[in-house]
Structures are given as structure tokens and as C-alpha cells.
Amino acid sequence: MANGGGGGGGSSGGGGGGGGSSLRMSSNIHANHLSLDASSSSSSSSSSSSSSSSSSSSVHEPKMDALIIPVTMEVPCDSRGQRMWWAFLASSMVTFFGGLFIILLWRTLKYLWTVCCHCGGKTKEAQKINNGSSQADGTLKPADEKEEAVAAEVGWMTSVKDWAGVMISAQTLTGRVLVVLVFALSIGALVIYFIDSSNPIESCQNFYKDFTLQIDMAFNVFFLLYFGLRFIAANDKLWFWLEVNSVVDFFTVPPVFVSVYLNRSWLGLRFLRALRLIQFSEILQFLNILKTSNSIKLVNLLSIFISTWLTAAGFIHLVENSGDPWENFQNNQALTYWECVYLLMVTMSTVGYGDVYAKTTLGRLFMVFFILGGLAMFASYVPEIIELIGNRKKYGGSYSAVSGRKHIVVCGHITLESVSNFLKDFLHKDRDDVNVEIVFLHNISPNLELEALFKRHFTQVEFYQGSVLNPHDLARVKIESADACLILANKYCADPDAEDASNIMRVISIKNYHPKIRIITQMLQYHNKAHLLNIPSWNWKEGDDAICLAELKLGFIAQSCLAQGLSTMLANLFSMRSFIKIEEDTWQKYYLEGVSNEMYTEYLSSAFVGLSFPTVCELCFVKLKLLMIAIEYKSANRESRILINPGNHLKIQEGTLGFFIASDAKEVKRAFFYCKACHDDITDPKRIKKCGCKRPKMSIYRRMRRACCFDCGRSERDCSCMSGRVRGNVDTLERAFPLSSVSVNDCSTSFRAFEDEQPSTLSPKKKQRNGGMRNSPGSSPKLMRHDPLLIPGNDQIDNMDSNVKKYDSTGMFHWCAPKEIEKVILTRSEAAMTVLSGHVVVCIFGDVSSALIGLRNLVMPLRASNFHYHELKHIVFVGSIEYLKREWETLHNFPKVSILPGTPLSRADLRAVNINLCDMCVILSANQNNIDDTSLQDKECILASLNIKSMQFDDSIGVLQANSQGFTPPGMDRSSPDNSPVHGMLRQPSITTGVNIPIITELVNDTNVQFLDQDDDDDPDTELYLTQPFACGTAFAVSVLDSLMSATYFNDNILTLIRTLVTGGATPELEALIAEENALRGGYSTPQTLANRDRCRVAQLALLDGPFADLGDGGCYGDLFCKALKTYNMLCFGIYRLRDAHLSTPSQCTKRYVITNPPYEFELVPTDLIFCLMQFDHNAGQSRASLSHSSHSSQSSSKKSSSVHSIPSTANRQNRPKSRESRDKQNRKEMVYR
CATH class of the missing domain: 3.40.50.720 (NAD(P)-binding Rossmann-like Domain)
Structure with a gap:
């Protein structure tokens, strides 16, 4: 029993079994079922020794509480089952404290050496001073050699240190790869720990047969090399030794090597690898995944929380499955790692439920401290994590493109x-x-x-x-x-x-x-x-397009000065409005029918090729129920240009893009589908759809012949324009002009060039008539009019010969030399004595601190060169002189501009400028956006408008006659013969009340429109376009321009068309010039610049008298449209009608509203004003030859010059020059539909 006593004397778990009994485990005892109790160890050993007489005797399986290392016959492990956890722990502790001791010892020796060297240095310095310079040189020579050797050694060490730093930094690709690889391997080692945690804490394993141990060994070898690089690169070795990552390596790397040596495994402190998760945010930043501060902070909080949670769970798993050492490891309990994870979570959140708890003293002691830190971390980290996740951008994703969209x-x-x-x-x-x-x-x-x-x-x-x-x-x-x-x-x-x-x-x-x-x-x-x-x-x-709101807004208002109500019509055209049907016969019914029209573009059918623009325009209006107002013309050099109502000189090309006014995009398709063979006899335009006809391409010879026949007015059979020489050169012409890109006009010009090679029998006049302006070197096909009367008149030829700059360098605007602002300022007395009529009064609110609104954009359309000088309306600004001085730099090159310092709210100032005789009063404000309250933003404009409408005036004609001999300021001449009946200008009735003064008011807030007219019944919630002031053209808000964004996206030509209409001819070239000099540059007149004047303009046609008076009383709008187009190349597109014209009883109301693109059968009334696009009249300025352009002549003193035009009667036209007579005769020819 001595052996048994010795066995019972063991005190450690498993130690009793190995105390002296030489107990041998039988091969049929499996490692996972061996559990020996220390209390029964001695008795079982005693009985086992007495009964084991031979090696083959059976061994009964004892029951033990203490865990003994599982042993298998294949593993050369300690057969006594002795636990070796202390060896694993000792390897880590020796490594940590040994290295710490060496570092401290090195620092101590280095410090002592430094102190000693410092003292020796002082002694040597004293000797150097005493021994003299000669001896000093000799003694310092070996010292210098030593310093050089030390410097070389330091340089080598520094280079190695720098190399190690580059290798572990994330500044290079190699460093980033290494850092990411270390982190990935650390996570791999942690996963291996999760797998091994299902095994006992300590077990015998064969390195050559255990695959997980081999992988873990490889990982830790890599960690050891990486630790060496980090150690070399560290500047402070002591702090490096105490870093978290270093401590993790100390307690995870050495135990792996010990396990290989002992052929056993101990889970131990391998859970510390979870602390590597703290670097997760750094890794994601290295990979350029985390870029925002919130995402970095969120990942930091999550990684710290999870790594602390997993590490604490690993410690509880270790101590609970091992037990307390002072209790001989007998108070252990079997907990899986994930049960420990659960225990730690409920401990942090709710202090536990009691279903799982720590039994060991070490576990409970750890839980005491962990509750303090865990609760604090949970209470601070989790709300912040939730807040960051909750504050994560709801709309922070990425757009996923859809195929085909x-x-x-x-x-x-x-x-x-x-x-x-x-x-x-x-x-x-x-x-x-x-x-x-x-x-x-x-x-x-x-x-x-x-x-x-x-x-x-x-x-x-x-x-x-x-x-x-x-x-x-x-x-x-x-x-x-x-x-x-x-x-x-x-x-x-x-x-x-x-x-x-x-x-x-x-x-x-x-x-x-x-x-x-x-x-x-x-x-x-x-x-x-x-x-x-x-x-x-x-x-x-x-x-690329820039929609300038100030340019378009002031351009719309300027066009309203020329044709009141045009701003409303244009705004409705490029805005998408749904059709609102009204059964009652009210002005809203006709207005809303026009509002439903929009601007569309569509390519013209090949059936229109070779026809003149007026012919196609009339065909579209009469047969297709479409209104075409412009085309996109491609010149010989393939440059595109939008031409608005170009006249009968231009022939339609193949693939021409037309601009239409229609109520639906489907209606515009008729212009593309139209076929003369299939649709010529169709009366219902809705039946015009795509047909199955194969439209053969016209030969270039036939296209040239047709173009010539249209020019000379004969049929193709009778026309002899195409000579045999031209027919013989058709092949040459086809090579010069491919069929797909040749315009009819270009062909017509080209074959005439072939004719010129032969001796011509035509007189010079006929040559000029047939060739147009072909002798002009810079003329383009779009400007080659075949009508001889459209060649520059005598006044233009005189202009070309003179040295006076009358237009800007582009020829698009009237120009004068810069004037000082003092020369255009009028005092109230001077303005009162000045005879002003037919002018434009601009009431402007602004001061020295107001933002500039760009008055140049208002003046430029009123100074377009397609007006003759005598047709320019005088512009009078009424407002603060301080503000106008800031705007004057952009206005000093425009003629006929005056300034009256004052305020638009002063009736004395308004009477001084004869506001009751003006063609238009414009009310603008530069202070609108300086007020926060939106309802008060328009207060100045509304007050000024109401102030003018409440004014009363005497008989204006009598006032004019009384002041006919009054003061005329410099630059204003009252001798203009505008009163001559040959020009047919409409006389306006005398205005005695301000309500009848034409006014247009700019608004910022749409809802403020309700305050402009006190007699309307508009609801405050009514949309702007449905209100009476907007429908009448007396109010304009910048919000209507919002529709231009989408309109420009779907068709960028729409913006070009609108800008061409409202700006008076501003082009990208002009914008580039203004960007250079911020002002218009004057230029001498040339044939090219004068040709730029030949463009249409907007006007209003009166039906009270003239050749259309018979249609004004119950006639059809379609008859007026066709007659104006055939006779005068004038394109009508709307009506400006009195508001109460539909009433059977006469009304004193003078308000008018806009009707856009009325149908053919629309009935006219005598008081209607027709919106039309007029051609430029070259000869209109000849009767003004006596008026010198440099004298700045003003409007007539005996009559109010109005923007409403009346076509002269037949009797008046007989007094015109013979050239006008022949042109009218030419324009009255019957249109041929081909």
C-alpha cells in the first residue's frame, strides 16, 4: 500500500495518479471518456496494483472528477497524464519579461555610457584648449576617424530601419499587401481557435497529423517574422514592447512552438487574437473602402466592442473549463465558447439572467471587473453605434443604370x-x-x-x-x-x-x-x-446650354414693348399646359385653347423638298392644321442656322427640321408622314399617317431644274434655265454635291455658275436678278435672295460707303459712340418740356447696394438692326441715378436713351416723361430678393403699377399741340415725318386715365399677381398662367422660365429659337465678344454685316384699316393667314383681342388677352391685333434719307408712334417706288404645291 499511499499524496489534478503507482492506461480507454476523481484515485490505484499481476489483466474504468489529459496510443505524450499548461504560460512570460529586461538593461547601459562620454568629452575639450591648436589637430584626427565609422554604422542601421518601416507601412503597395495579409492571417488564427475551442483545454496532439496545428504553426511563423520587422522599424523599443499587438504576439506565438515540442495543445490565451479586430477600420482605410468620418467612427466602435466581447468570452471559457489552480482545478464546469459569448453579452446588457454563470473564483473575479467596464462600454458604445447607423444617409446609395433607359x-x-x-x-x-x-x-x-x-x-x-x-x-x-x-x-x-x-x-x-x-x-x-x-x-x-434668366426675362419684356402680350404667348408656347375645355363663351375659353399649344420640332417630308417656305407654311396650316414658324437651314459648309419665317427666297432641303406650334407631339408627325400621292385629297388631318409609298430620290438634275423653275415662275416643261452645257456637267455637279446633302438653293446657285462659263446674252439687270448677290464674296446661300428688290437699297449702299459706325461689329444692333451719362440725364423741367410720345418708359427700383439686373438685355432687343433708325423707340429710364450709373457702362453704346433721376412712385416724374403717351411702361425692381417675406417682395412694383393706373390725364393731343414749340433736348429731333400717311401708322386714341396705359410689371412671387388688377376675380391659389394679368400680358414672372430646362433638354433648338426671337439676334459669337470687352464694339458697315439686318421681327397688325380691313369684320383667320403670307411674306401666329369683344353690348374696357394659333375658321373682329412675323423692309428707310443717323432723330412730335402696324392701302402703295410695286406683284403669284 506504500505505492497507493504515494499515489494518494498527489495534490494536483492528475498528479495523484502519477505519484508512484506507475499507472498504465489500457488501450481500450478512450481519451475523451477518461475522467479521474482525486478522492478515489488512491483507492483505485491500490486495488489496481494488487490485482494487476500481469500485463494482460483487465483494468476497470475508474471515475475521477479531475480532468486528465486525453491520451492515445498514437501520440507519444506523457503517459502519466500530467498537465503542462504552465510550460505554455511560462514561454510567454519568459519572452515578455526577458525582452523587457533586456530593453531596460540596454537603456541603462546606454544612459551610463552617455553620461561617461559626456564627462570625458568635457575633459578632452579642456585639454584641447590647454595643448594648443597644433596638438589638437593631431589628437582629433583619430577621433574624427572614429566618428566617421560610427556615422557609417548609424547609416547602415538607419537604412535597415527605413526598409523595415516601408515594409510594414501602408504607404506602398508592398506595405499595404503585408498589413492586409497579417490581418487576414490573424482572423484565420482566430477561426482556428474557434474550431479548437470545442476540444478540451489541453490535449495531446501529433504535429505531423494535426492539420489545424500545422496551419496555426505556419501563421505564427509569419507573425514572428512580421514582429521582427515591426521591432526593427520601431523608434521606441520599450513602447513597442508594451503595445497591444506585441502582447498578443507574446501570448500566442511562443505557445505554438511549445506545443510542437511537447506534442500537445493548450488553448490558453489564443483568444487574444480577437484583439486584432481593433485594426479593422485601419485595414478598410488602407483599402480605400472607408472614406467618411462617420463610417470610420462606426467601424471603430464596432471593432472595439466585438473584439472586447470575444476576448472576454475567451478568458471566461479558459478559467471555467480549467478551474481554479488552488482548488486543484476541481471546480471547473464545461462551457462551450459560444455559451461564454452569450454570458458576456447578457452580463453587459442586463447583468445576466442566471441561466449561465461563472463558478470559478477567477471567473467570478473577472466578471466583477468586467461588469463595471462592460456596462460602461455597452451604455456608451451601443447608443452611439445605433445613432451612427440611424444617421446614416438614407439616400446614400448608388444609382443602378437600367439597360435601355x-x-x-x-x-x-x-x-x-x-x-x-x-x-x-x-x-x-x-x-x-x-x-x-x-x-x-x-x-x-x-x-x-x-x-x-x-x-x-x-x-x-x-x-x-x-x-x-x-x-x-x-x-x-x-x-x-x-x-x-x-x-x-x-x-x-x-x-x-x-x-x-x-x-x-x-x-x-x-x-x-x-x-x-x-x-x-x-x-x-x-x-x-x-x-x-x-x-x-x-x-x-x-x-451645352446656359439659360440666362435675366436675359430671357428682360428679352420677353422688351418684345412686349414691340408687341404687347407677346411675353405671355411665348411663355405659354414652351411650357407644357394641359387643355382645359370651357363651354361658356368667355374670353377664358379662347385663351385656354391657345394655351394648350406648345413648340415642337419635326423633320419635313420629302414631299416638301423644293418648295418655298411660305408655300410649305401655307400647306401645313391649311391641310395639316399645323403652324410652322421656322426651319433649321444647313448652308453649303453644313453649318446649321435657325431661320424664322425666312421668306419665299428659301427652298426646303431634304431632311429639313421644322419648328411647329401644335397642341400635341402626335399632330406634328403629319409633317413627316405627308405624301402628296396618298394624302393630297384627304381633308381630315387625323387621317394623315405613314403610308407605304416608296419615295424615290429625285435626281440632282431634276432637283436643280425644279429649283430654277421656282425661281423664274415657269413650269418645268416651259423653263429653259437648264442649258445643254449644264446638263452635260450634271455628273460633275453630282460629284461636287452628294444627293444626301445638296440643298435646292445650292444646286440652283451651282448650275448658274456653270451657265456663267458660256457667253451670256442676259442683260446685267437680268444677271443680277437671276444671280441675286452672287457677286458678294462673303454671301451665303441663306442670304441669296432671288428677288432683286431685296438687294441692299440705296440707303444701305450709302451706309457702306460712309465712315460712320452705325451698327455693332456683328451688324445685329444699332450702335453709337459711348456717351457720358451726364449727357443723357434730363431734369424734370427738361423732361416736361420735351415732347415724348411713342416711347418706352422703364420704371426701375434700385439703389447703390442693389444687385444689377442687366438692363442691357432689355435695351438690346429694342435696338435690333432689323429696325430702321427712325423706327427705334426712345427709352426713358426713371429711377435712382446711383443705380443707373452702375448699369450705364453696358448702355452707353445704344442710341435714343435718356434718364430721368427720380422715383417711379412720383407722379410728377411720371407726368414729366409723358407716361400717358408711351407705347409701353415697364416696371422693374432690383430690390425684390432682399426681403425675406415673399408676399412683400413685389411691393414696390405693385405700388408703382397701382399708382400709374390711378392717374388722370388731360387731352394728350391738346398737350402735344401746346408744347409743339417746347424745349427739345440735344440729340432729339421732332422733324421726323412719321406722321406721313404713306407709312400707315395707327393713331392711338387719347389716353385720359392711367388704366389704359400699356404696362408690364415684373413679379417675383406668382401669388402677388392678384394685387395688380383690383377688378378681376382671380382666386389667390390660381396658377399664374390662368390669371387675367398674365393672360393680358400685363404681368410677367420669372417662374415661367422654369419650363425651358426640360424644353431645352428634349430639343436644344427650342432655346436657340426662343433666344433668337426675344434677344433681337444675340449669337454665341456676340456673347464671346461681350465676354472680352463687356460692351458692344462698333463696326463699319459691310455687305456681310448689312445682310444680318435681313431678319424678321415681331409686330402687331391692325385690322381697322388697310388691305385686311375687309377680313376684320367677320372674316376667317385662315383667310387672313394665307393672304398675309402670300402678299407680304408675313406669318401670323396669334391674336391680341379685347377682353369683352365677345359681348354683344359695347364695353369701355380696353384690356386685351392673347389667343395663340387660332384655327382656320376662327372669326375675326375689327378691333383685333394680329401677332405676325414681318420681313425686313429694305426700302422703308429710303424715305428717311433726309434723317441723318448721326443726328439721333427722335419720334414725331405730332403723333404717338405705336408698335401696332397697319399695312398701307392700295392707294398708298401706288405712291411707293416702282421697285416695291414689282416686289408686291412678284409676291402675289399663285403658290404651286409640288
Whole structure:
């Protein structure tokens, strides 16, 4: 029993079994079922020794509480089952404290050496001073050699240190790969720990047969090498030794090597690998995955929380499955690792449920401290994590492009108002199927109202939070694959220049990211458009457009000065409005029928090729129920140009694009489908659809012949224009002009060039008639009129010979030498003595601090060169002189401009400028956006409008006669013979009340329109276009221009057409010139610049007298349309009718409203004014030859010059020159439909 006693004397778990009994485990005892109890160890050993007489005797399986190392016959492990956990722990502790001791010892020795060397250095320095310089040189020579050797040694060590630093840093590709690989292997080692945690804490394993141990060994070898690199690169070795990652390596790497040596495994502190998760955010930043501060902070919090949680669970798993050492490891409990994870979570969150708890003393002691730290961490980290996740951008995703569907990006000023206005027009039902997805990008999340709007259009609208100034956000919305990018501006901002600068920066950012993206941006100030030209990739030829709100707004108002109500008509044309049917016979019925018309474009059918523009225009109106007002003309050099009502000189080319006014896009398709063979006898335009005819291409010879026949007015059979020589050179001509790109006009000009090679029998006059302006070197086909009377008249020839600059360098605007502002200022007494009539009064509110509104855009259309000088309306500005001085730099080159310092609210100032005799009074304000209350933004304009309407006047004609000999300021001449009846200007009745004064008021807030007319019954919630002031053309709001964004996107030619109509002829070339000099440059008249005057203009035709008077009393609008087009090349497109004209009883109301594109059978009344596009009259200025352009003649003093034109009667036309007679005769020829 001595052996048994010795066995019982063991105190450690498993130690009793190995105390001296030489117990041998039988091979049938499996390692996983061996559990020996220390209390029964001695007795079982005693009985076992007495009964084991031979090695083959059976061994009974004892029951033990203490865990003994599982042993198998294949593993050469300690057969006594002794636990070796202390060896694993000792390897880590020796490594840690041994290295710490060496570092401290090295620092101590280095410090002592430094102190000693410092003292020795002082002694040597004293000796050097005493021994002299000669001895000093000799003694210092070996010292210098030593210093050089030390420096070389330091340099070598530094290079190695730098190399190690580069290897472990994330600044290079190698360093990033190494850092990511170390982190990945650390996670792999942690996964191996999770797998091994299902095994006992300590077990015998064969390294050559255990695959997980081999992998773990390879990982730790790599960690050891990486530790060496980190140690070399560390500047402070002591702090490096105490780092968390170093401590993790100390307690995880050495035990692996010990396990290989002992052929056993101990889970131990391998759970510390979970602390590597703290570096997860750094790894993601190295990989450029985390870029925002919120995402970095969120990942940091999550990684710290999870790594602490897993590490604490590993410690509980270790101590609970092992037991307390002082209890002989007998108080252990079997817990899986994931049960420990659960225990730690419920401990942190709720202090535990009691279903799982720690039994060991070490576990409970750890839980005491962990509860303090865990609860604090849980209470601080979890709410912050939830807050970061909750505050994560709801609209922070990325756009996924849909195959076969385009998308556009809309950014800038994104508000409920701007977005709703944009979507209402962009997604209007009158457009063809809009297969475009709209992606809004804004840096502020939408409010509830805007979010609800997006949800209502969720099938076609998406919103993302971000900024176009951030390339990452541009990539999120796939700007590189977007069809266009639209930038909205804040029309109501207090600082327009700052808003324009913001939009320009957006354009720069987008173009920098993707130079070829098409951009359509809104600009507030005209002068800021010049900055867009500085962007290298900005190209208006590729579709880039800038919609200048100030330019278009003032251009619309300026056109209303020439034809009142035109601003309303044009605004309705490019805005999508649904048709509202009214049964009652009221003015709203006819107005709304016109409102439903929009501007569309469509390619013309080949059936129109070779026909003149008036012929096609009449055919479309009569047969197709379409109104064509312009075409896109391609010249010989293939440059496109939009021509508005070009006249009968121009023939339609193959593939010509027409601009139509219609109520639906489907109606415009008739112009493309029309076939003379199939549709010639169809009376219902709805039946004109695509036919199956194969339309043969016309030979170039026949096209040339047809062009010639149209020029000479004969049939093709009778025409002899095509000589045999020309027919013989058809092949040459076909090579010069391919069939697909030859215009009829070009062909006509070309074969005449062939004719010129032969001796001609035509007189010089006939040559000029047939050839037009072919002798002009710079003339283009679009300017070659075959009518001889359209060649520059005598006055223009005189202009070319003179050295006076009368037009700007482009020939588009009247120009004069710059004038000082003092020369155009009128005092109140001077203005009162001045005879002003037929002029334009501009009431402007502004001061020295107000933002400039760009009055040049208002004056330029009124100074277009397609007006003769005597037709220019005098412009009088009434407002603050301080403000007008700031605007004068852009106005000093325009003639017939005067300034009356004062205020528009002063009736004395208004009477001084004869406001009751003006053609138009414009009320503008530069102070509108300086007020926060939207209802008060228009207070000045509303007060001025009501002030003028309440004024009373005496008989204006008597006043004019009384003041006929009054004071005339310099530059104003009252000798103009405008009163001559030969010009047929309509006399306006005398105005005695301000209500009858034509006024147009600019508004910022649409709802303020209700205050302009006190006698209307408009509801405050009524849309602007439905209100009476807007329908009458007396109010204009900048909000109507919002529709131009979508209209320009779908057809960029629409914006060009609108700008051509309202700006008086502004071109990209002119904008580039203004960007250079900020002013118009004068130029000498040349045939090329004078040819630019030959463009149509908007006017109003009166039906009270003249050749159309018979149609004014119950005639049809269609008859008027055809007659005006055939006789005068005048294109009618609307009516300006008295509001109460439909009433049977006479009314004193003088208000008028706009009717756009009435039908053919629409009945006319004598008081109607017809909107029309008039051709430029070359000969109208000849009777003014006595009026010198340099004298700045003004309007007549005996008559109010009106913008309403009346065509002269037949008797009057007999007094015209013979040239006009022949032209009228030529224009009256019957139209031939071919």
C-alpha cells in the first residue's frame, strides 16, 4: 500500500495518479471518456496494483472528477497524464519579461555610457584648449576617424530601419499587401481557435497529423517574422514592447512552438487574437473602402466592442473549463465558447439572467471587473453605434443604370417648388413617352413634402444625397453614363452673382469629372455667362446650354414693348399646359385653347423638298392644321442656322427640321408622314399617317431644274434655265454635291455658275436678278435672295460707303459712340418740356447696394438692326441715378436713351416723361430678393403699377399741340415725318386715365399677381398662367422660365429659337465678344454685316384699316393667314383681342388677352391685333434719307408712334417706288404645291 499511499499524496489534478503507482492506461480507454476523481484515485490505484499481476489483466474504468489529459496510443505524450499548461504560460512570460529586461538593461547601459562620454568629452575639450591648436589637430584626427565609422554604422542601421518601416507601412503597395495579409492571417488564427475551442483545454496532439496545428504553426511563423520587422522599424523599443499587438504576439506565438515540442495543445490565451479586430477600420482605410468620418467612427466602435466581447468570452471559457489552480482545478464546469459569448453579452446588457454563470473564483473575479467596464462600454458604445447607423444617409446609395433607359442628373437648387415645377413640365403627358429616369443629387436630405413628391413619382425619380463637387458622389449617380446634367438656380437668392458662381463651380466639377457630359444650367446674370466660356470642355455645339434668366426675362419684356402680350404667348408656347375645355363663351375659353399649344420640332417630308417656305407654311396650316414658324437651314459648309419665317427666297432641303406650334407631339408627325400621292385629297388631318409609298430620290438634275423653275415662275416643261452645257456637267455637279446633302438653293446657285462659263446674252439687270448677290464674296446661300428688290437699297449702299459706325461689329444692333451719362440725364423741367410720345418708359427700383439686373438685355432687343433708325423707340429710364450709373457702362453704346433721376412712385416724374403717351411702361425692381417675406417682395412694383393706373390725364393731343414749340433736348429731333400717311401708322386714341396705359410689371412671387388688377376675380391659389394679368400680358414672372430646362433638354433648338426671337439676334459669337470687352464694339458697315439686318421681327397688325380691313369684320383667320403670307411674306401666329369683344353690348374696357394659333375658321373682329412675323423692309428707310443717323432723330412730335402696324392701302402703295410695286406683284403669284 506504500505505492497507493504515494499515489494518494498527489495534490494536483492528475498528479495523484502519477505519484508512484506507475499507472498504465489500457488501450481500450478512450481519451475523451477518461475522467479521474482525486478522492478515489488512491483507492483505485491500490486495488489496481494488487490485482494487476500481469500485463494482460483487465483494468476497470475508474471515475475521477479531475480532468486528465486525453491520451492515445498514437501520440507519444506523457503517459502519466500530467498537465503542462504552465510550460505554455511560462514561454510567454519568459519572452515578455526577458525582452523587457533586456530593453531596460540596454537603456541603462546606454544612459551610463552617455553620461561617461559626456564627462570625458568635457575633459578632452579642456585639454584641447590647454595643448594648443597644433596638438589638437593631431589628437582629433583619430577621433574624427572614429566618428566617421560610427556615422557609417548609424547609416547602415538607419537604412535597415527605413526598409523595415516601408515594409510594414501602408504607404506602398508592398506595405499595404503585408498589413492586409497579417490581418487576414490573424482572423484565420482566430477561426482556428474557434474550431479548437470545442476540444478540451489541453490535449495531446501529433504535429505531423494535426492539420489545424500545422496551419496555426505556419501563421505564427509569419507573425514572428512580421514582429521582427515591426521591432526593427520601431523608434521606441520599450513602447513597442508594451503595445497591444506585441502582447498578443507574446501570448500566442511562443505557445505554438511549445506545443510542437511537447506534442500537445493548450488553448490558453489564443483568444487574444480577437484583439486584432481593433485594426479593422485601419485595414478598410488602407483599402480605400472607408472614406467618411462617420463610417470610420462606426467601424471603430464596432471593432472595439466585438473584439472586447470575444476576448472576454475567451478568458471566461479558459478559467471555467480549467478551474481554479488552488482548488486543484476541481471546480471547473464545461462551457462551450459560444455559451461564454452569450454570458458576456447578457452580463453587459442586463447583468445576466442566471441561466449561465461563472463558478470559478477567477471567473467570478473577472466578471466583477468586467461588469463595471462592460456596462460602461455597452451604455456608451451601443447608443452611439445605433445613432451612427440611424444617421446614416438614407439616400446614400448608388444609382443602378437600367439597360435601355437613359437617365439625367438634376442638381443645384433642389426645393419643393423647383422640383415640382420641373417634374410637372418634364413628365407632361403631351410629350411622347418619356423613357428617361430623373436622378436628383443634393447635399441636404429632402423634407417630408419633397420626399412625398419623390414617392409619387418613384417609377421615374430617384434622390441621392451628395454634392456634385465631390467626385465620389458623381460616381454614385453614374454621371459618366448620364444623358445630361441639369443645374437649377435659386431665382430668389439675395446675391445673384454668388448663386451663379456656385453653379459655375458645379459645371467645372462635372466637366472635370466627365468632359463630354451635356450640361444645361440656369444662370441669373447675363455677364456671368462669360465665365462658362473659360471652361475648356464647355461646348455649346455639343449641346451645352446656359439659360440666362435675366436675359430671357428682360428679352420677353422688351418684345412686349414691340408687341404687347407677346411675353405671355411665348411663355405659354414652351411650357407644357394641359387643355382645359370651357363651354361658356368667355374670353377664358379662347385663351385656354391657345394655351394648350406648345413648340415642337419635326423633320419635313420629302414631299416638301423644293418648295418655298411660305408655300410649305401655307400647306401645313391649311391641310395639316399645323403652324410652322421656322426651319433649321444647313448652308453649303453644313453649318446649321435657325431661320424664322425666312421668306419665299428659301427652298426646303431634304431632311429639313421644322419648328411647329401644335397642341400635341402626335399632330406634328403629319409633317413627316405627308405624301402628296396618298394624302393630297384627304381633308381630315387625323387621317394623315405613314403610308407605304416608296419615295424615290429625285435626281440632282431634276432637283436643280425644279429649283430654277421656282425661281423664274415657269413650269418645268416651259423653263429653259437648264442649258445643254449644264446638263452635260450634271455628273460633275453630282460629284461636287452628294444627293444626301445638296440643298435646292445650292444646286440652283451651282448650275448658274456653270451657265456663267458660256457667253451670256442676259442683260446685267437680268444677271443680277437671276444671280441675286452672287457677286458678294462673303454671301451665303441663306442670304441669296432671288428677288432683286431685296438687294441692299440705296440707303444701305450709302451706309457702306460712309465712315460712320452705325451698327455693332456683328451688324445685329444699332450702335453709337459711348456717351457720358451726364449727357443723357434730363431734369424734370427738361423732361416736361420735351415732347415724348411713342416711347418706352422703364420704371426701375434700385439703389447703390442693389444687385444689377442687366438692363442691357432689355435695351438690346429694342435696338435690333432689323429696325430702321427712325423706327427705334426712345427709352426713358426713371429711377435712382446711383443705380443707373452702375448699369450705364453696358448702355452707353445704344442710341435714343435718356434718364430721368427720380422715383417711379412720383407722379410728377411720371407726368414729366409723358407716361400717358408711351407705347409701353415697364416696371422693374432690383430690390425684390432682399426681403425675406415673399408676399412683400413685389411691393414696390405693385405700388408703382397701382399708382400709374390711378392717374388722370388731360387731352394728350391738346398737350402735344401746346408744347409743339417746347424745349427739345440735344440729340432729339421732332422733324421726323412719321406722321406721313404713306407709312400707315395707327393713331392711338387719347389716353385720359392711367388704366389704359400699356404696362408690364415684373413679379417675383406668382401669388402677388392678384394685387395688380383690383377688378378681376382671380382666386389667390390660381396658377399664374390662368390669371387675367398674365393672360393680358400685363404681368410677367420669372417662374415661367422654369419650363425651358426640360424644353431645352428634349430639343436644344427650342432655346436657340426662343433666344433668337426675344434677344433681337444675340449669337454665341456676340456673347464671346461681350465676354472680352463687356460692351458692344462698333463696326463699319459691310455687305456681310448689312445682310444680318435681313431678319424678321415681331409686330402687331391692325385690322381697322388697310388691305385686311375687309377680313376684320367677320372674316376667317385662315383667310387672313394665307393672304398675309402670300402678299407680304408675313406669318401670323396669334391674336391680341379685347377682353369683352365677345359681348354683344359695347364695353369701355380696353384690356386685351392673347389667343395663340387660332384655327382656320376662327372669326375675326375689327378691333383685333394680329401677332405676325414681318420681313425686313429694305426700302422703308429710303424715305428717311433726309434723317441723318448721326443726328439721333427722335419720334414725331405730332403723333404717338405705336408698335401696332397697319399695312398701307392700295392707294398708298401706288405712291411707293416702282421697285416695291414689282416686289408686291412678284409676291402675289399663285403658290404651286409640288
